[in-house]
Amino acid sequence: MSSPKPRKMRQAIGEGRWTRLTLITIALIFLGLMLIAPLLVVFVEAFSRGVGVYIDALAMPDTMAALRLTLLVAAIAVPVNLVFGVAAAWAIAKFEFKGKAFLLTLIDLPFAVSPVVSGLIFVLLFGANSVLGPLLDDVGIKILFAVPGIVLATVFITFPFIARELIPLMQQQGAAEEEAAVSLGAGGWRTFFQVTLPNVKWGLLYGVLLCNARAMGEFGAVTVVSGNIRGVTTTLPLHIEILYNDNKAAAAFAVASLLALLALVTLAVKTLLEARFANSLAAQRRH
Amino acid sequence: MQVRAENISKRYASMAALDDVSLTVGSGELVALLGPSGSGKTTLLRTIAGLEHPDSGVVYYNDRDASESRIQDRGVGFVFQHYALFKHMRVIDNIAFGLRARKKNKPSDAEIKRRVMELLDLVQLSGLDRRFPSQLSGGQRQRVALARALAIEPSVLLLDEPFGALDARVRKDLRRWLREIHERTGHTTLFVTHDQEEALELADRVVVMNKGKIEQSATPDEIYDTPATPFVFSFIGESSVIPVQVGNGRATLDERLLDLQVGNLPDGPAQLYLRPEDVAMVTDGGPGIPGLVVSTRRIGGMRRVTIACGLARHRIEFDAGAEIPIANSQRLQVRVIGGRVYGAGVEGYETEKLAASATSDFKWAKAEGWLDR
Numbered sequence: 001m002s003s004p005k006p007r008k009m010r011q012a013i014g015e016g017r018w019t020r021l022t023l024i025t026i027a028l029i030f031l032g033l034m035l036i037a038p039l040l041v042v043f044v045e046a047f048s049r050g051v052g053v054y055i056d057a058l059a060m061p062d063t064m065a066a067l068r069l070t071l072l073v074a075a076i077a078v079p080v081n082l083v084f085g086v087a088a089a090w091a092i093a094k095f096e097f098k099g100k101a102f103l104l105t106l107i108d109l110p111f112a113v114s115p116v117v118s119g120l121i122f123v124l125l126f127g128a129n130s131v132l133g134p135l136l137d138d139v140g141i142k143i144l145f146a147v148p149g150i151v152l153a154t155v156f157i158t159f160p161f162i163a164r165e166l167i168p169l170m171q172q173q174g175a176a177e178e179e180a181a182v183s184l185g186a187g188g189w190r191t192f193f194q195v196t197l198p199n200v201k202w203g204l205l206y207g208v209l210l211c212n213a214r215a216m217g218e219f220g221a222v223t224v225v226s227g228n229i230r231g232v233t234t235t236l237p238l239h240i241e242i243l244y245n246d247n248k249a250a251a252a253f254a255v256a257s258l259l260a261l262l263a264l265v266t267l268a269v270k271t272l273l274e275a276r277f278a279n280s281l282a283a284q285r286r287h
Numbered sequence: 288m289q290v291r292a293e294n295i296s297k298r299y300a301s302m303a304a305l306d307d308v309s310l311t312v313g314s315g316e317l318v319a320l321l322g323p324s325g326s327g328k329t330t331l332l333r334t335i336a337g338l339e340h341p342d343s344g345v346v347y348y349n350d351r352d353a354s355e356s357r358i359q360d361r362g363v364g365f366v367f368q369h370y371a372l373f374k375h376m377r378v379i380d381n382i383a384f385g386l387r388a389r390k391k392n393k394p395s396d397a398e399i400k401r402r403v404m405e406l407l408d409l410v411q412l413s414g415l416d417r418r419f420p421s422q423l424s425g426g427q428r429q430r431v432a433l434a435r436a437l438a439i440e441p442s443v444l445l446l447d448e449p450f451g452a453l454d455a456r457v458r459k460d461l462r463r464w465l466r467e468i469h470e471r472t473g474h475t476t477l478f479v480t481h482d483q484e485e486a487l488e489l490a491d492r493v494v495v496m497n498k499g500k501i502e503q504s505a506t507p508d509e510i511y512d513t514p515a516t517p518f519v520f521s522f523i524g525e526s527s528v529i530p531v532q533v534g535n536g537r538a539t540l541d542e543r544l545l546d547l548q549v550g551n552l553p554d555g556p557a558q559l560y561l562r563p564e565d566v567a568m569v570t571d572g573g574p575g576i577p578g579l580v581v582s583t584r585r586i587g588g589m590r591r592v593t594i595a596c597g598l599a600r601h602r603i604e605f606d607a608g609a610e611i612p613i614a615n616s617q618r619l620q621v622r623v624i625g626g627r628v629y630g631a632g633v634e635g636y637e638t639e640k641l642a643a644s645a646t647s648d649f650k651w652a653k654a655e656g657w658l659d660r
Contacts, residue, residue: 176367176369176371177371177372177373177374179338179365179367179371180365180367180371180372180373180432180435181373181384181388182358182359183336183337183338183358183361183363183364183365183436184384184388184435184436184438184439185359185360185385185388185389185439186359186385186388187359187388190388194373194384195373198373198375199374199375
């Protein structure tokens with residue numbers, strides 16, 4: 001690469017102008033092709049048959065049911081993982097105990113396993129041929145092909161997000177402030193709410209957003225356990241697939257645009273948050 | 288409040304952090320725990336506070352077994368090396384934290400505010416109550432940390448390397464100021480430091496620790512003038528070590544008799560520990576040990592001279608007046624006028640060897656500003 005004639009001061013690790021331009025161009029083209037273009041296509045296709053079809057697709061009872069179910073699942077999965085994530089991060093960052101490494105590995109499991117496999121685990125666990133399934137069936141509890149199964153699968157898939165966000169942050173901060181708080185007479189809850197929580201609030205919020213985005217968008221694990229009963233066990237991603245397979249492309253894209261919109265809102269909030277606490281976390285970003 | 292730690296032992300993995308340590312801090316006393324990194328001094332302090340649990344041994348607060356009470360109820364004012372201020376709270380809320388956390392006898396808001404302002408005045412930070420910790424300098428932060436610890440009217444004040452993270456100048460100011468606060472408030476105070484100067488200047492009593500054990504517990508004067516062990520001698524102040532022979536209650540170097548008290552050491556090899564002031568240059572032509580000047584450097588109004596002396600070319604440091612011209616490679620005679628002889632058999636050879644090699648390590652570590660975090 002050619003480098004410009006030495007001018008004034010140059011950054012020690014600065015690259016030549018052409019190197020920089022090339023790298024930036026490659027990154028932009030890639031982003032454009034792989035991310036922005038598909039997103040645009042979603043919206044273009046959604047309106048390809050006109051605004052009427054778009055509104056009809058969204059107003060369909062099945063769509064509304066899917067939206068309700070998606071929001072319900074997220075509304076259960078996110079708080080559950082909020083509690084679990086904070087508890088796990090607290091335990092791992094602040095205490096020494098046997099099995100800590102094992103717990104850390106377990107938290108990563110949903111990232112490592114394919115979502116479809118995760119879904120199958122629940123089928124094996126609660127299916128007609130399992131031990132648990134018939135037992136629960138006898139007392140009238142249906143897990144598979146019902147809302148509980150979808151919630152369980154979603155909780156499983158999304159549980160690393162908050163814990164993973166908090167652990168490095170809490171480890172970096174250490175336990176000195178908590179020790180100071182207890183030595184000053186504060187009990188466990190006061191220490192947690194007044195000292196620990198304020199110190200991790202941005203990381204926590206970021207983790208919640210990521211967790212929420214995934215909870216609303218999860219497809220693989222949910223499709224295995226849901227049984228795709230229209231209007232009953234279809235979340236938005238499943239509903240989109242059904243519409244698409246029914247050759248209702250415009251309607252499918254219309255619903256997809258709704259899901260994309262939810263994701264965009266999440267992204268916008270995330271960007272706003274990052275601007276506020278980028279310094280403290282940038283070095284340890286995991287995903 | 289008297290604090291008594293009895294037979295405290297604590298192990299981390301394979302290392303003994305504390306090995307059967309007993310320590311008593313009298314009511315109103317200001318005691319320094321001094322030692323190199325890994326000597327167990329911070330572990331002892333944290334055990335007394337209740338932040339660590341000993342494997343064995345008991346901590347008593349005025350004859351009460353402290354392990355019976357939770358750390359919240361012990362009434363310990365703990366000051367951390369890196370302040371551990373609550374970053375998201377203003378100075379005023381940091382200091383008020385302990386008072387607001389009270390369940391019994393919680394003061395009214397107005398009373399809390401009045402107390403906080405009083406403490407801010409005590410630590411000379413009036414007017415900074417609305418600041419956040421990030422808007423304060425290191426010295427100011429440590430003063431807030433102290434005010435926060437004092438706010439709960441602690442029965443004991445424990446400080447873990449309170450000035451360790453500050454620069455030399457601020458450190459000296461804070462040292463003097465802490466002494467003043469101690470005199471005014473009269474808290475039983477125990478602080479950890481690796482800085483011997485800080486310990487000797489500040490404390491009523493200095494407890495020197497090494498390898499999880501207490502080497503000596505005495506007043507600063509005693510620690511400096513009559514170090515109990517070679518380790519204490521070499522850890523406090525400057526020192527040179529040369530091997531000597533003891534026979535018939537006298538010490539000899541290269542068969543030359545030294546004018547030294549050796550106590551009741553058995554005959555045989557021993558080590559002579561010297562401070563710079565224990566060696567004087569012979570200027571009147573009298574008898575002395577011949578030496579060759581290796582290096583000189585200027586220290587304040589004196590010149591510190593390093594010579595190689597004796598048959599084995601042992602290094603000895605001493606101070607000479609700056610007005611006396613001394614050049615490298617010059618030959619001169621010195622006389623030993625002080626120092627202490629530690630017998631190999633009595634003190635334990637191993638300890639001695641470690642102390643001797645540790646000396647150079649500490650000097651290096653001191654130079655690097657690396658000692659103990």
